[in-house]
Amino acid sequence: MLYFTLRRLYLLSFTLLMLSIVSFSLSYLFPGDIIVNLSGITNPTLEQRIELNALYKMDDSVFHQYFAYIKQVVNGNLGISMFNNAPIVDEMNTYLPATIELCVTALFIATIFGVTLGFIAAIFHNKWIDKIILAFAMIGYSIPAFWLALILIVIFSILLSWFPSSGQINLLFDVKEVTSFIFIDIWFSDIDDKWLAFQDALRHIFLPAITVAVTPMTIFIRLSRTSMLNVLDSNYIKAARAKGLSNVKIIYHHGIRNALVQIIRQMGMHFAHLVSVVMIAEVVFDWQGIGSWLINSIFQRDYTAIQGGLIAMATFTFLINIFADILYVTLNPIERYKRHGA
Amino acid sequence: MNLMKANPKLVTTLLSLFTLLFLAGCDNIKQESVFTEGLIYCSEGAPTTFNPQLVTSGTTIDATSKQLYNRLLDFDNDDFSKIPALAKSWHVTTDGKIITFYLRKDVPFHQTDYFTPTRYMNADDVLFSFNRILDENHPFHASAGGKFPFFKGVNFAQVVNRLEKVDEHTIRFVLNYPDSAFLANLAAPFSVILSAEYGQQILDYNDSNRLNELDNSPIGTGPFKFKEFRNHAVLRFTKHDDYWRQEVEIEQLIFNISPSNTGRLTKLLTHECDVISYPIAPEIIINREDLILEEVTSFNVAFLAFNTQRAPFDNFLVRKAIAHAINREAIISAVYFDQAEIADSLLPQASWGFTDSIPRLPFDIERAKALLNDAGLSEGFSFDLWAMPVQRAYNPNALKMAKLIKADLAQVGIEVNIITYEWSTFLRRLARSEHQSVLIGWSADHPDPDNFFSPLLSCNSIETGRNRAFWCHPEFDDLLSSALLTTDTDKRRDLYIEAQHILAKNIPLFPIAHSKRSQAKQAQISGSILTPFGGISFEDVKKEAVKQ
Structure with a gap:
């Protein structure tokens, strides 16, 4: 287990290394002054410039510059935003x-x-309910997220007025x-109507969450259906049935577990996809998250x-991936001893 | 597989679980006071500062001037006359050079978690507010970078000789020469009164980095006080309990920054916004009983400004050719939905300086081609057209307008590259003269015709960066200054008409349209938010509970 974790961490560090090289070279690839791109200080004064040159070792070779950059990143200095001069780390937080x-x-x-x-589809394999669920999974998988988001807004916000179309909470709640984290903030806030704010x-979160959830959900439907079918077809299930266990018990004790x-592992893998859908949903639903922030930053150059x-986004995705992997091998000892993690 | 018989129980359990989860989200929220005591205004952009002295941008004025502050005097919304505000009365000497204001004695400043006032507003505050602009050694002059664009544009420092404090509640402006627009300038949304006591508190911190708190953590006398500005997205004000003019009805005023046109409309339809600025699709709003569309004739103009200091627009022939090649009628119907009229001059028809003697530049492709030929550009050329990214009253959709212009100019062989940035970046780069041409406009701060000329095209306004054409014409400048020296309205009118003819001859900018400013709101909101000048006001707004 330790060996496996170490191997994963090694993979993580290597990926982060590549990522940091890409990120560092962006400063060179973006138009404009390198030191401005690195620090975010537009129009630095002469003193600032000298200070920054020393900080990022601009007079040394590119390798030194790279390590100086890494040092700043590790110390939590990602520069300041060129748009509003706020430290990038604060913006992330x-x-x-x-x-x-x-x-x-x-x-x-x-x-x-x-x-x-x-699971329902697997249990009712080849029955009409299975086919309906599969059809639903297919449709859900094929719908583009932005379109789904707009349709949800038209139906549930504009026509039915059930759910709001934007933001995280009604702004009249002074949280x-x-x-x-809005739910945690509500909990700790000193407003009178916490329960009301919580409901609000x-x-x-309902519509954006549904939008984001649909694609992974359809993937999970198909995955869990297949893996349940495999399990139900396996010898130990047959043995259990031969033992005289009831169907409910077989499914609950052996099938589901x-x-x-298998699904936990897939969850990690599909997280990257989830993140890209989240960015779209954030823009459509005016959700003040890192996705819409990033897209705004692109607009503002x-x-x-x-x-x-x-x-931040890449590290976040990797960490979730690795977390899911580790969780997977914790639950599934066979995987631990495979030589090469895939 | 033979599992079906055994698991109806499992299926029902799962199904009820789904239902439970679905219902958890759709709990109907009761009408509680939190929803009726506050008001959400969805605005088209974020303010760049909280002190109107420092800007000319309408978005910033909307969010600050009439919410946080008051002026010495105001304009009446109906007949545009000047009415008392912080000054209960005033007196102008016959030579027009000494103006004395008698201040109200009962005006408290905001109390917030960063400032607690110990006295009412008095003459010191007026001194402080204007000396900051006039006195280059004033500590708060430098903290704003010495930039007070409106005051620079109207030559405030040249006009005012000094301010005198006569007693605690009397203040006197001594002018170098009479300026017929002076009182109107003091009633403009930029001429707000700040707290001298708060200024002193900031000075006492003894930290030069904190001087800008005067502008970023504002203290004023207005109907609302500043609470917080979060993430460039949400601006929160609370009621000023001791507001001097009247009891303020709403407890919380929230500006939700929603730059997307469709996003704002959606939020209006879903009742997430109580009031929205610059609504699109007016026909949808008119057809709904729960919504009200409001319009006000405002003094504004949209124009295409040529950077006359850069090629090819330093050439008058090219400017004129482009003016002939643009189909303004198509723009009025496609961009303004006919809620505007073609502008022949900068002044709208309602202004007393208006003249109909300026000939309209007709849409004429052949003439445009001939002019380009004369300019030696018959081969065509390409240029950058900057389109502002926000909606203003004078231009609800600059990008669409730019696309129409691009199509028009393609017919005479000119290629247009449309460029846009986020609004504050856009303004910053404009001021640095990085553009070749720009689609922008102007909303007047007060009804005096001078306000359409001095801030936009005087040689002085080049320095402030507001002269988008970077055009300086000495004869034109002289006309503007002599018009300000005259108090005789007939004479002034003649001078402004002459000035407009110079503009028509030179075309530093090409006027496109005068539009109406509109907004939409929920039916239960009452009160006059839109005003003809100087932004919106929530002072007398009320919100009633929704009948359900």
Whole structure:
């Protein structure tokens, strides 16, 4: 297990190395002054320029510059935003939690519904219910996220007025920003109507979460269906049935548990896809997360923000991936001893 | 597989779980006071500062001037006359050079978590507010970079000789020469009164980096006080409990920055916004009973400004050719949905300086081609056209307008590259004269015709970066200054008409349209938010509970 974890961490560090090289070279590839691109200080004064040159070792070779850059990144200095001069790290702390909140909610919805529907489809293999679920999975998989988002807004916000179309909470709730996780902030805030605010936040997260959840959900449906079918077809299930266990017990004790293991691993793999859908959903639903922030930064040609956002998003995705991998091998000992992690 | 019989129980459990999860989201929220005591205004852009002295951008004025501050005097919304505000009365000497203001004695400043006032507004505050602009050694002059674009544009420092404090509640402006637009300038949304006591508190921090708190953490006398500005997305004000003019009805005023046109409309339709600026699709709003569309005739003009200091627009023939090649009628119908009229001059028809003696530049492709030929550019050329990224009253969709112009100019062989940036970047680069031409416009700060000329085209306004054409014409400048020296309205009118003829001859900028400013709101919101000048005001706005 330790060996496996170490191997994963090694993979992580290597990926981060590549990523940092890409991010560093962006400063050279973006138009304009390298030191401005690195630090985000537009029009630095002479003193600032000298200071920055020393900080980023601009007079040394590119390798020294790279290591100077890495040092700054590791120390949490990603420069300041060219747009509003706020430190990029502070911006991340403000926006990343909202994205994580949305991802987690979406993943939760996708897992609960995807896995259950998949299992139902497997249990009723080749029956009409199986076919309906599969058709639904196919349609869901084919719908572009931005289109789905707009349709959801038209139906549920404009026509039915059930759910709001934008933001994380009705702005009239004066919730102080502490952690930037809206549900946690509501909990710690001093407003009178916490329960009302909580319900309101729940209504706000509903449509974006559904939008993000649909694609992974359809993937989970098919995955869990296949893996349940495999499990149900395996010899130990036959043995269990021969032992005289009831169907419910077979599915509950053997089927679900063994099928779930496969799904956990896939969850990590599909997280990258989830993140890209999240960015689209954030823009459509005016969700103040890292995705819409990053897209705004691109519009404003805020190079430091683009670099920082790249590092943050990629690291976040890798960490989730590795977390899912480790969780997977914890649950599935056979995997631990495979020589090469794939 | 023979599992079906055994698991109806499993299926029902799962199905009820789904239902439960679905319903958790759709709990109907009761009407609670939190929803009726506050108001959400969805605006088209974020303010760049919280002190109107420092800007000319309409978005910033909307968010600050009439919410946080008051002026010495105001304009009446109906007949544009000047009415008392912080000054309860004033007196102008016959030579027009000494103006005395008698201040109200009962005006408290905002109390916030960063400032607690110990006294009411008095003459010191007026001194502080204007000396900051006039006195180059004033500590808060430099903190703003010495940039007060409106005041620079109207030659404030040249006009005013000095301010005198007569007593605690009397203040006197001594002018170098009479300026017929002076009182109108003091009633403009930029001429706000700040707290001298707050200024002193900031000075006492003894930290030059904190001087800009005066502008970023504002203190004023207005109906609302500043609470927070989060992530360039949400601006929160709370009611000023001791507001001097009247009881403010709403507890919380929130500006939700929503640059997307369709996004704002959606939020209006879903009742997430109580009021939205610059609505698109007016016909949808008119057809809904729960929404109201409002319009106000505002003094504004949209224009295409040529950077006359850069080729090819340093050539008058090229400017004129382009003016002939643009189909303004198509723009009025496609961009303004006919809620505007073609502009022949900078002044709208309602202004007393308006003249109909300026001939309209007709849409004439042949004439444009001939002019280009004369300029030696018959081969055609390409140029950058900057289109502003926000909606303003004078131009609801600059990008669409730019595309129409691009199509028009393609017919005479001119290739147009449309360029746009985020709004604050856009303004910064414009001021640095990085553009070749720009689609922008102007909303007047007050009804005096001077306000259309001095801030936009005087040689002085080149320095402030507001002269988008970077055009300086000495004769034109002389006309403007002599018009300000005259108090005789007939004479002034003649001078402004002459000035407009110079403009028509030189075309440093090509006027496109005068439009109406519109906004949409929920039916339960009452009060006059839109005003003809100087941005919006939520002072007398009320919100009633929705009947359900």
